[in-house]
Amino acid sequence: MKQPFGIILAGGQATRMGGGDKGMRLLGGQSLLSRVEARLAPQVASIALNANGDAxxxxxxGMPVIADSVSGFVGPLAGVLAGMDWAAAQGADTIVTAAADTPFFPCDLVPQLLLASEGMKHPLVLAATPDAKRGRARHPTFGLWPVALRDDLRDALHDGLRKVVLWTDMHGGREALFPQEDAFFNVNTPDDLARAEAML
Incomplete structure (x- = not known):
């Protein structure tokens, strides 16, 4: 399989952080976005940022910026679709998404997602971690997505589907389990940012 293209998802409205571009908040002197890019770029063939508004x-x-093609801030699936369309135009078969507010995600994210997808006609895998209450927790903004299903996803979004796991389950999506519970710790609030500083 060809190396996936990478998409950083930054299309949300960051309401819990007080609005604005959450990914531009500084953590240890670097923006969250640049930390995410530094982690994802070595694992993918090419990289782009999904964000809305003035690019x-x-x-x-220095990254291509691609906006949602479905209007109205309908959630991360709109960013996934934008990434699929961008990557498909360049001949890619798959994309891997990462959230712009999750600076410590695993450095072997892509290899593990690819490993979990072996044998699938349409590689579709979400990252998951152990969870004390639920057994395991899925992280829907971290996944491997096949560009071949982009029109199906477009139709689902136009039909009102918003939940990532509903769509992935419909297509027999799998999980790649990462052992650390906080591997996908994300910065949603000022308190989270303080915690991330301590984690550095």
Whole structure:
């Protein structure tokens, strides 16, 4: 299988952080976004940022910026679709998504997702971690997605589907289990940012 293309998902509205571009918040002197890019870039063939609004504000990152093609902030699946369309135009078969507010995700994210997808006609895998209450927790913004299913996803979004796991389950999606419970710790609030500083 060809190496996937990478998409950083930053299309949300960051309401719990007080709005604005959460990915531009600084952590240890670097933006969350640049930390995520530094982790994802070595694992993928090419990388782009999914964000809405004026793309010029990300010019210094030097990445293509792709907006949601489905209007109205309908959630991460819109960013996944935008990434699929962008990657498909360049001949990619798959994309891997990572959230812009999750700076410590595993450095072997892509290899583990690919391993879990072996034998699948349409590689579709979400990252998961152990969870004391539920057994395991899925992380729907971290996944391997086949561009071949992009029109199906587009139809589902236009039909009102919003939950990532509903769509992945419909297509026999799998999970790649990462052993650390906090592997996908994400920065949603100012308190989380303080915790991330301590984790550094």
């Amino acid at each position: 010029a504000r990300f010019a210094d990152l």
